[in-house]
Amino acid sequence: MSNTVGEPPPVKRPDLAGERIQDPGQAAIYLIDDNGTRRWIPDPDTYNNLFRDWYGIDKTEPTREIVLGTQISRGAYLARVSGTAPVYLIDNGQKRWVSSSAVMDKFYFTWDKVKPIDAVTLSNIPPGPDIT
Numbered sequence: 001m002s003n004t005v006g007e008p009p010p011v012k013r014p015d016l017a018g019e020r021i022q023d024p025g026q027a028a029i030y031l032i033d034d035n036g037t038r039r040w041i042p043d044p045d046t047y048n049n050l051f052r053d054w055y056g057i058d059k060t061e062p063t064r065e066i067v068l069g070t071q072i073s074r075g076a077y078l079a080r081v082s083g084t085a086p087v088y089l090i091d092n093g094q095k096r097w098v099s100s101s102a103v104m105d106k107f108y109f110t111w112d113k114v115k116p117i118d119a120v121t122l123s124n125i126p127p128g129p130d131i132t
Helices: 044-050 101-106 119-123
Strands: 029-032 038-041 077-080 087-091 094-098
Antiparallel strands (some): 029 038
C-alpha cells in the first residue's frame, strides 16, 4: 500500500514490539514483531492459535505508518518438546525461540495452546530469529 502524497514513509517501530494493532473499522490485525515491523495475522484461527484472547488490541496506532513485514503464516502455532521449557513460534517454515516467559507475556502469547512437538520434528525445522 502506498502512502498518500505528503505523508512520511512508514518506519519500523521496535518500541511497539509485542503489540497487536488494528485500524478502527478495519478487519486486519497486525502483530508488531521485535524488529519493529507489522505482521498481518491472516485469520481468526491463526490469531487464536497464538494469543490469549481478543482483548488489548490497540486501535490508536495508524498501521500504515509502520513498515509492513512478512505475513504470519496461516496456521502458525506455538510449540515445545514435551517436558522442556523452550517455546517456539512455528511460522513460515521456521521455528523462532520465544526467549522467556516475560516475552510470552509481552507478545500476549497463550500458554494454553502451546502444542507438543517431538524433538526430531522440531530439530528439522530451520531456525529463524529469536523473539526477544
